[in-house]
Amino acid sequence: MAGHLCLDIIPQFRLGENRSIKDLFVPGKLINIEEASISSGGAVSNTGIALARLGIKTALMGKVGADPFGKLLEGLVLSKGAESKIIISEADSTSYTIVLAVPGYDRFLLHNTGANDTFCADDPDYAMIQDVKLFHFGYPPLMKRMYENDGAELTALFKRIKGMGVTTSLDMSLPDAASPAGMADWRAILEKVLPYVDIFIPSVEEIMYMINRDAYTALNSGDSGADLLDRLSIDKLPAIGEQLIGMGAAIAALKCGKKGIYIKTASESRFAEMGRARPAVMHCWADREMHCESYFVHPVLSTAGSGDNCIAGFLAAFLHGMSIEECIGIGCVVGAQNVRVLDSVSGVKDWDETLCQYRSGMERNTLRECSLMWIYDAKTGTRYRR
Numbered sequence: 254m255a256g257h258l259c260l261d262i263i264p265q266f267r268l269g270e271n272r273s274i275k276d277l278f279v280p281g282k283l284i285n286i287e288e289a290s291i292s293s294g295g296a297v298s299n300t301g302i303a304l305a306r307l308g309i310k311t312a313l314m315g316k317v318g319a320d321p322f323g324k325l326l327e328g329l330v331l332s333k334g335a336e337s338k339i340i341i342s343e344a345d346s347t348s349y350t351i352v353l354a355v356p357g358y359d360r361f362l363l364h365n366t367g368a369n370d371t372f373c374a375d376d377p378d379y380a381m382i383q384d385v386k387l388f389h390f391g392y393p394p395l396m397k398r399m400y401e402n403d404g405a406e407l408t409a410l411f412k413r414i415k416g417m418g419v420t421t422s423l424d425m426s427l428p429d430a431a432s433p434a435g436m437a438d439w440r441a442i443l444e445k446v447l448p449y450v451d452i453f454i455p456s457v458e459e460i461m462y463m464i465n466r467d468a469y470t471a472l473n474s475g476d477s478g479a480d481l482l483d484r485l486s487i488d489k490l491p492a493i494g495e496q497l498i499g500m501g502a503a504i505a506a507l508k509c510g511k512k513g514i515y516i517k518t519a520s521e522s523r524f525a526e527m528g529r530a531r532p533a534v535m536h537c538w539a540d541r542e543m544h545c546e547s548y549f550v551h552p553v554l555s556t557a558g559s560g561d562n563c564i565a566g567f568l569a570a571f572l573h574g575m576s577i578e579e580c581i582g583i584g585c586v587v588g589a590q591n592v593r594v595l596d597s598v599s600g601v602k603d604w605d606e607t608l609c610q611y612r613s614g615m616e617r618n619t620l621r622e623c624s625l626m627w628i629y630d631a632k633t634g635t636r637y638r639r
Contacts, residue, residue: 257392258315261294296391299561404442448501558597
């Protein structure tokens with residue numbers, strides 16, 4: 254597990270006030286809040302620690318600065334039970350995020366990339382990686398060396414690891430549109446790296462921004478504070494999945510927040526090239542397309558890290574040899590565990606409890622937009638593409 258690592262500082266807003274964003278954030282206004290939660294954050298922490306809690310032996314590879322934030326962050330990571338391979342850089346500052354998780358809204362992230370910007374293809378511990386089944390990398394849009402020069406470092410990293418026979422996995426993040434990352438040619442980057450990525454698990458917002466900016470902008474227009482997912486029809490997802498499989502991924506899974514997970518897979522011949530963690534029965538995974546509804550949670554304290562935890566659930570189930578339906582369902586379960594807590598990692602349960610939750614028939618966020626494109630199984634909350 255490698256990639257972006259940061260310190261998360263999460264002030265807690267008072268529940269029940271139900272104030273709109275435009276009324277809450279007024280220049281010069283004092284906002285009374287509760288105590289803050291401080292935790293490790295970023296893909297390395299969120300996905301990596303969740304994988305360890307789910308029973309997967311996990312090593313964490315990231316970079317921090319030799320500063321107070323770095324010492325605090327390293328201690329937080331070491332306390333979570335995963336092996337640490339963190340680089341401490343004297344030349345860089347430690348990355349941090351202030352997470353504004355306002356009740357009733359998706360979170361706002363005030364982020365400093367810090368040492369993540371200098372993480373490069375030479376930094377991972379390849380001697381360790383060559384013996385693992387699966388390598389997951391997260392958040393290249395928040396790591397300058399990974400997206401500059403059309404993603405040359407990112408491609409070199411995945412090509413090298415793929416050449417070791419390791420199954421590879423990649424997650425993204427949504428860049429600030431005004432930043433150099435936001436202005437990068439992400440379609441070109443993905444076309445270069447995805448042939449070496451077996452499992453690609455971005456959010457639908459991230460991938461729409463990267464490969465269909467006009468549609469992303471259209472869905473984001475309208476009332477202040479509205480959520481892109483409120484306007485998104487799952488009928489639009491197959492076209493995205495088709496593009497990602499066409500770019501080279503074996504599995505394209507789109508995290509859709511409260512609207513669940515969509516997944517599309519490539520041919521059996523592509524699965525044969527998938528590395529040591531490939532499914533034992535490949536034909537049960539090949540050429541599949543479906544959508545799984547998310548689980549109902551109330552109250553939602555914070556969505557910070559929920560996508561990363563969802564990935565951990567999916568990958569843990571995948572490494573346990575479970576079916577495609579079980580993998581996306583368990584991904585949704587672990588994402589639901591996360592939103593019950595304020596920070597990004599403490600809500601995740603162990604593997605046995607997670608399996609019990611998955612099999613318990615938890616209430617789902619049922620979608621009303623069932624077009625003739627899908628065959629719906631109400632018992633499992635799963636839609637299959639006709």
